[in-house]
Amino acid sequence: MKHPKAPDSALRQDFLRQLQKLWPAIKGSLAQVRKPCIRPNCPACARGDKHPAFILSFTDKGRRRCMYVPAELVPQLRQALSNGKALEAFLYQLGPELLRQHRQRRDAPTPE
Numbered sequence: 001m002k003h004p005k006a007p008d009s010a011l012r013q014d015f016l017r018q019l020q021k022l023w024p025a026i027k028g029s030l031a032q033v034r035k036p037c038i039r040p041n042c043p044a045c046a047r048g049d050k051h052p053a054f055i056l057s058f059t060d061k062g063r064r065r066c067m068y069v070p071a072e073l074v075p076q077l078r079q080a081l082s083n084g085k086a087l088e089a090f091l092y093q094l095g096p097e098l099l100r101q102h103r104q105r106r107d108a109p110t111p112e
Helices: 009-021 043-047 071-107
Strands: 029-035 051-060 063-069
Antiparallel strands (some): 029 051
């Protein structure tokens, strides 16, 4: 015997499809900075040019953290940050939609 589908199953399926499209998703920010290197006689550092580097900033247990990012990961992290913003916007839309569906079910006439 089949069980009837849950009233929110269409919304759940849409959520799962959207979630899959938004992988990977992260929150934080990516910044390019210029840092001196560790070589003692670096001509670029001696001129004051320094070297470009990327830093990912994020919150961990309420504290701001930063990690250096290898240059080859920058495009992937930029996409993940963009996906994170899209996911957050999608979650904000989900609350009102859940309420609308609840009200439609509540106010629908019951079969007698």
